[in-house]
Amino acid sequence: MIVVTIDQRKSRSGPDKVEDLLQRLARAYEVARPFERTAGDEVQGVLQDGPAAVLLALEVARTGEWSVGIGVGAVEMPMPVQTRAGRGPAFEHARDAVERAKNSNGSLALSGPGAEAERLEAELQLIALVNARRTETSDEAGILVSQGLTQQQVAVRLGISQQAVSARLASGLWYEATRLTDLAGAALHEYARIAEGS
Missing domain, CATH: 1.10.10 (Arc Repressor Mutant, subunit A)
Known part of the structure; x- marks a missing residue:
């Protein structure tokens, strides 16, 4: 599974933007468990689709208003209806990732088992930086x-x-970034499938 945790940047000095984000994500992305506010100015959702998770993470990070953490791994089954009640390694990895994203290039980080997580994180951070500078x-x-x-x-x-x-x-670098985004989405999908069973 893929758990995405998103935390508002500089929330203490600005308005709460969580509700607007939740509405945007609900309209635009198909999820396994919906994004919901977990604590304060943080939201979390669960996805099964790697390409969708990559597009979502890059879109949200591009605004400069959010830190985005992607966690990959197993989740405890059956999954509860409410996202914030979920447990398992994917949730733990998402927590680690969002904390690192606060100080990472492109405001985005990815955590999961094995070396694949580091490679995917590097790719996504590179794409996020290209997007931010466009x-x-x-x-x-x-x-x-x-x-x-x-x-x-x-x-x-x-x-x-x-x-x-x-x-x-x-x-x-539109075509290059688009191609790398597609490849990263496919790689995340396969990685999540393997990590879920490990």
């Missing part, structure tokens, strides 16, 4: 491409040349 214009072009538009269609939509679209995608 300009708004590069991000805008990339999002349209990810929705299925061609570069020519994006150019028309944005009122710029196709060469400008290509330059924006290249400067933001």
